[in-house]
Amino acid sequence: MMGSKVQVFLLVISIQILLVAAQSSEDFAVLKSLKDVWDNTPPNWEGPDPCGNSWVGIRCNNSRVTAITLASIGLTGKLSGDLSSLSELQTLDLSYNKGMTGPLPASIGSLKKLTNLILVGCSFSGQIPSTIGSLQQLLILSLNSNSFSGSIPPEIGYLSSLYWLDLADNKLSGRIPVSDGTTPGLDMLVNTKHFHFGKNQLSGTIPPKLFSPNMSLIHVYTCKEFAQPYSKNKQLFENNNLNGSIPLTLGLVQSLEVLRLDRNLLTGPVPSNLNNLVHVNELILSNNQLSGSFPNLTGMNVLNYVDMSNNTFDESEIPSWFSTLQPLTTLKMESTRLKGQVPVSLFSLPLLQTVVLRNNQLNGTLDVGSSYSDQLQLIDFQNNLIVAYTERAGFKNKLILAGNPICQETVETKTYCAIQQSNPTQYSTPEKNCVPSSCSINQTSSPNCVCAYPYTGDLYFRAPSFSNLGNSSIYTSLEDSLMHSFQSHQLPVDTVSLSNPTKNADDYLVLRLEAFPSGEDRFNRTGIPAVGFVLSNQTFKPPHTFGPFYFIADSYGYFAESAGHRKSSNTGIIIGAAAGGSVLLLLALLVGIYSFRQKRRAEIADKQNNPFAAWDPRKDSGDVPQLKGARSFSFEELKKCTNNFSDANVIGSGGYGKVYKGVLHSGQLVAVKRAQRGSMQGGLEFKSEIEMLSRVHHKNVVSLVGFCFEHDDQMLVYEYIPNGTLKESLSGKSGVQLDWTRRLRIALGAARGLQYLHELANPPIIHRDIKSNNILLDERLTAKVADFGLSKLMGDPEKGHVTTQVKGTMGYMDPEYYMTQQLTNKSDIYSFGVVMLELVTARQPIEKGKYIVREVKQYMDKTKLLYNLQEILDPSILVTPLKGLEKFVDLALSCVEDAGAERPPIGDVVKEIENIMQIAGLNPNADSASASSSYEAVKGYNHPYSNESLFVYSGAFPPSNIDPQ
Structure with a gap:
């Protein structure tokens, strides 16, 4: 009886081992295929066990791949549809690899456990696939700073768990999608805290339905990436082609903290209920065509930064609420048709740093008063009607009155009558009580005066609450925050350095970041992706005054390679061998099966990554097709999805061959065009069509899903179009x-x-x-x-x-x-x-x-x-x-x-x-x-x-x- 129980136990264990081996071998086949189509993969991507051999950038659980994080390692290539077979994948971060190109495969929607999809600062293009809406567990979707085009998929509205949505700095066009009862839309994302759509080509009106009072704060994130979540909503739509009026419903989103609608084509008045947004810190509506009465922001008592420049409001005296915003640091109202006397009380706001009211109709005498803010750095009143200026003892900050009557009548030359050039802000993290080292080429002396090869890039802050870029203490707090984040994640960072703070054309604060390695003069291949992931995944939370950010890193070319990473451990084999003769025999059998499956999968992966290995230029109509990204299907896959090319699935035929309706494993309907064997016309058309359609991605062009070239078969797989021609x-x-x-x-x-x-x-x-x-x-x-x-x-x-x-x-x-x-x-x-x-x-x-x-x-x-x-x-x-x-x-x-x-x-x-x-x-x-x-x-x-x-x-x-x- 005892013997039979042991046999059953061993049988159960062997089945489990076999299942794990089968699944992990499938993961290996996928990673092998990625390695074959990508250049510059880590050197230790060798051997048949990515998990046991600790491949760089690969994280596993129970021998299944759960994360791929490969930021800033110089990867080049395309994102293969084979990735969809990694069924346990939770995190994919390929950020800061400019050589990553081509479209996102539609099959990415099969990664049902994905929580983080982060592709910042690459060169991906084409339309964002609608299948992303299938990723129900997604928390972070960062596709910014690529070349994606087409419209925003309305299916993103299905991502009910989404926290961070960043599609900025692409070539997206069309309208902002909202639901209509039959189709989804972004209004369904009531729990999403960050909407970043700036620097695209979005058009049409801002849908009123996009905003609702249901967009309220819900603390539901307990994983370490969200240990310090932002407490409010961020809505950034700057630098698009949005037109029409600002919807009244915007005033219902009382959790809103940052609002940027600048650099669009918005018209009409600012909604009268905008001052309901009592938590907004940064409000930027500049460079539109807004009109009507000057907005009344009374009650928005936490405003730090306000910019409504370059709009055509009705002529108005300076509103009294200007002087009531105690936290205000920056007030920009250039070309807004303001007139009258500037109140002295405006300059006594305790945190005021910058006032820009040029190109208006302000008149009378300018007086900053005796209790002006000690943080005041700039007063720019160019091109107004000011006739006099009351000089105050001790006030030596930058004042510009060029283009006012006072500068036409003043006999003696006054510095405030000249258009003064802005000098670049000189800031760089100081050394820590040491003398900078003299370093070799490409090395840099760190704040600890140690020569090293730092990891570098630019931090972009989209809505900082300050404008005084010369305040060194504020950068010190950012440096401390960065180091705390790196240390809390046990990353090999010794020190960080910030430098060259500037405001770019998009009104973003840009800072140069250098992160220096700890213990050695350079990072290894494990350290760089880990540091990049902290910055790309929004794990790092900057001080509140800096607001939301993104990071664009440089590729790192100074890796420290360790031979130890290339060696695999035999510990598991030794322990397994000591377990007993019967288990050893079982494992030997499993290893044999595993090796055979591995060899078979490797062969399949090689064939998939070079689907035209058997292409004969003499027989198959010219040179091998040059593709810009298309999935290679196996003959068996298409045979299965068309029910063995059943006549019942035939939906068309002609001189080229037959067309079959099929259903892929993902559930997607397709039309499979199968050429008649030996057709020279078919070969020519096959080559031409696959090359052309792999290049194009547009709403009004039929999509090529993939192709098959094997068994003397030439097949093209299209999206299924239900209403025909x-x-x-x-x-x-x-x-x-x-x-x-x-x-x-x-x-x-x-x-x-x-x-x-x-x-x-x-x-x-x-x-x-x-x-x-x-x-x-x-x-x-x-x-x-x-x-x-x-x-x-x-x-x-x-x-x-x-x-x-x-x-x-x-x-x-x-x-x-x-x-x-x-x-x-x-x-x-x-x-x-x-x-x-x-x-x-x-x-x-x-x-x-x-x-x-x-x-x-x-x-x-x-x-x-x-x-x-x-x-x-x-x-x-x-x-x-x-x-x-x-x-x-x-x-x-x-x-x-x-x-x-x-x-x-x-x-x-x-x-x-x-x-x-x-x-x-x-x-x-x-x-x-x-x-x-x-x-x-x-x-x-x-x-x-x-x-x-x-x-x-x-x-x-x-x-x-x-x-x-």
Whole structure:
């Protein structure tokens, strides 16, 4: 009986060991694949056990990888979709590696246990994937200082636990998303304390729904990273293109502590209830177009820093509340139409450091009084109407009155009448009772006078509560705070040095930071990522006066390598061997299984990281595809997701092959385009399309999820577009009813996609096959440009064209390109003009021998209603007023001019369609489906990709078969 229990026990233990080995080997395979696609990974990333061998930057729990922290080590490469297999990963910090490029893979949403996603100061680009909304445990989302573009994913609103949201300093555009009952939005983030969206290209109005009284402080963070949480909300939207008025609901967020809306296009009055925000320390509304009465901030008794400069408020005397803000350090009201006498009481505020009221209409005599603040450093009243100045004994601080009448009438030269240049603030952490050492090249003498190679970078404080940059005591408190944070995390930092405090163009305080190693003259590869993580993860909390910050580090190139890190310990093996003969035998068996699995996974990882190892340039249509980031799928993955390429999953077919509907492991619906084996046309299109689509990421361009190149198979994996092609909707096949409103939105969406290809893609792309078959409609009828099989990269911009074999589709082809074989972006404009005419007529470009361009020109009479086109217009749009139709037809005909030089560039086309939509009473930035009544698909219509869809190969036609006119 006892023997059977031991056997059962050993069996259970062996199963557990096998499961752990299988999971940890999968983690190893992922890290191996990352090592293969990244350069400059740590040298000790060797051996089959990242956890047991203590790979630098890898933290584990029970042999599973839980954290990857690799800040500032000079990594280069892309973020592979394989990362999604690290199912236990909680922290990912790759900050300050400028060589990290490409988009974030959509599969990142599979990391369900992720709490910290920190990619500060890299070079990532493309759209932020909506799948981030699946990371329900996320606390820190820091993607600032990259090159992300596109709109903010509304799915971020699902991150109910989020504490810190930083998307600043990117190229994000579009509106701030809020929920509407069916889609999420940022208004759902009622527990998020930091909203940082500055230095982007966000547009539209600030949604009133974004703010609510539910945004209140909730202390729910107990982990060490949040031991000292900020107590209030920070809302920073500076330096965007936001317009409209400041919503009244902003006054409801009484937990707000910092508010920056400067450098936007905001108009209208400041909300009258803004003074309900009694906890706000920093208020910056400068450089907008705000108007109306000068705001009354009475009651905001903790304000330190106020800047409302460069707005057009009504003329006003200096408000009395100026003199009641006892904590005020900085008052900036340049070009705000203030007038009258400056009250003496203003200068007696005890903490006042800076007063800038230039370019107003202040008059009378300026008197700072006898009880002016001993911290006062600058009074700048340039270009006002001040006629006299009462000089006070002892006041020697900086005063500027240039451009006032007093300086025109004063006989003797006064320093305050000159425009004085600001001298850089000279501060550097002083030595600690020692003499600085004379150091070798690249070394620096620390405050302890020890030569070393410091870890360096810049600290950016977005809303400091002071403006006197020469106050050395305030930097001493910051140095002490930094050292306390490093020491509390037991990091190898001996001392820190701060220097060169400046205010940059964004009104951020910038400080140079040097952190010096302890015990040696340089950091090792473990120390640098740990120090970087403290600064990137917001673990360090600066003194309150500095406000929220971010850090941009320099790469560190002076690592101290230790041979001991490359050696693995055999202690576990020795202990295991001593456990007994039966266990040894079991472990030997497990090791054999483990080694086999490891070898197999390593082979798979190698194959995934070089998916084109078997590419034959002679057989497979040219050189190996050059990708800018696309996931490589295995044949087995796609076989499984399409139910063994079942005929029931076929959603389209054509000369290229078949298209299958599939469901990935993550639940994402995809369309898998599988080429016919041995097809040379397929090889050409495969190479072209994978290269083009891996470069582009835009709301109005179909997304390439990935590809497969193995088993003599060529497959492309796209996002699944449920409503098929525009052609199918115009023909009635899909059952989607397109009224005039929807057609305008589809035209705008397709034009914006084309604009992205022509003007924003690098290098620019000429699509070469724009047609209604190649414009897809998603679930909200958003238009997406598709099929890049014939596309060409625009080469020399000075040349302006690419000489190439004529290819395209009859009826859409540019006659100038056909005649000269010179392809330009104006060739796409011609094709798009034909699509515009399709939108209004629902006729094919060539139908019964009649060409749509010629037909429209023949019927058109500009002196009559709707240009006399009623006979050829689609009857289904005649049931509603066709506002803007005439301008739409004019634009379409300008696009199909015979000479490319006479056609408008795509940017002008987009602007004109936006104007037409406004004429029709439509918002150009609203979603498509929400703008019209609901639609129903035709019963039984399940295949959005017909045999004439985007997956049909469009090859070259012999000249005798082409009749573009």
